[in-house]
Amino acid sequence: MDETLLRALTPTVIGVLVRRGAGFAAAEDAVQEALIEAVRGWPDDPPRDPKGWLITVAWRKFLDAARADASRRHRELRAGDEPAPGPSQDADDTLQLYFLCAHPSLTPASAVALTLRAVGGLTTRQIAQAYLVPEATMAQRISRAKRTVSGVRFDRPGDVATVLRVLYLVFNEGYSGDVDLAGEAIRLTRRLVAMTGHEEVAGLLALMLLHHARRPARTAPDGSLIPLAEQDRGRWDTRLIAEGVEVLQAALARDRLGEFQAQAAIAALHADAPTVEETDWAQIVEWYDELVRLTGSPVARLNRAVAVGESEGPKAGLAALAELDPGLPRHTAVAAYLHERDGDPVTAARLYAEAARSAPSLPERAHLTRQAARLNARLRG
Incomplete structure (x- = not known):
């Protein structure tokens, strides 16, 4: 079973169903049911045309659901209505799904969940596990998101900046459960670069690659944070750094600077040292x-x-x-660091302790607490 192929085909198949007249929510549900059948049947009997198979099965699932719920049907759907699988506008369909899933009417959390499901092809269980919430909670979040965008026209231009912010939110979630969200965000951003050629999309991809290159050195074996200045640079992924720099240089050469390109340039300077x-x-x-x-x-x-x-x-x-x-946020932690650099350990220790109390995550809180303890021990000694 090629799970990567299934996930790559998901947005294309959803797009085909939408263009045939299915609502987004119904199309997404039908494709998820088709994916379940694929997982069950493909290992023993793989189709010659995976995309065509998914389109056919998903369309049948949609028709079955429409017939079973006549109150939501606006026209008669008959078995003879089923068109044969044919060429589809893959790139356009997928691109519109990016835009739809990052619609401004959605909360950031809902946009992320819907993007991972409809564009990323992840199951509700996988998304729930990655975000450490019950599957029922994530299912409700995705259902609400689908209802919110159900009336949005599929062919309207989308906002690239909103899509990029959603993808960056996914990336910054990092890793949890059996889904590497950072890796998933990079995969989706690569696809968006190929579809749009947009310099800011390339800037985001470069930024992700450069940050991801430092991942092996970012935490100690016990899970504690290792600041950039203390990281073992021999553990940085030089292949990802080289790719990130190459992507960034190509984007900067177009002379249309954006915020993700600027952030990537800063990350590249750190990686280059x-x-x-x-x-x-x-x-x-x-x-x-x-x-x-x-x-x-x-x-x-x-x-x-x-x-x-x-x-x-x-x-x-x-x-x-x-x-x-x-x-x-983090103002106090920065003040603590600069006061320590300025030779004022008493003020720095107090500020590190204060910053720890308001830290947004447990690893960061533990790191700041250790910094305060280190300085206090030095003062007592």
Whole structure:
């Protein structure tokens, strides 16, 4: 059973059913039922034309469901209505599914779940396991999302920026259960690059590849976080780094800079440094200036303060930090780091402890708590 093939065919088959007149929710349900039959039957009797088989079976599932629910049928559907599988607009169908699943009317969580199901071809169980929620909860979330977009026209232009934000949300979930969401996000973004040729889509792909290259060195055997400066760079995936840099350079050459390209350029500079001491912090500050210009993002400004602290010294970093809202997430952690760099361990220890109390994740909380304990032990000694 080629699970990768099934997942790759899923959005194409959904698109074919929608263009034949099925509603999105009904089409998606029918394709999921066809996939179940494929999993059961293909290992013993694989079809010569997998795509054609899925289209035929999914269309029959849709017709059966429509006949069984006459109150939701707007026209008579007869067995003779079934058209033979034929050529379909694969790229257009799949691209429209990306747009539909990232519709602005959906919450980010619903958009992610619907994208993983309809475009990624994952089962509800797999998505629920990846997000550590009960399968029934995820099923309800997906059902609500499908109802929300059920009236949206399938042929309307979509917003690439919204799609990219959904894919980046998927990527940042990382790994949980038997589904590698980071790997899944990279797979989906590769497909989107091939379909659109959009420079910002390429920028996101480059950013994902460069971040993913550092994954083996990001955590210790006990699961604790390892900061970038302390990571074993020999464990970084040089193949992914080379690919990410190549993708980024091609995107930048088109001279239409966007925020994901700018973020990828920063990641590339980190990846290019053989040691943390050789990091080109001055150029990283310049790229953060571009990112702030493009987005005005407070998070970008916060990260820029760190880069300024590395490039121009901790006092300059603290001065840049003083211009920002102290209520920003991770503001206190950045202040702690810069105060430690500035030779003030008492203030740094207090701020690390304070930052730990509001950390967004357990690994980050544990890391900040260890930093505070390290400085307190040094002060006592």
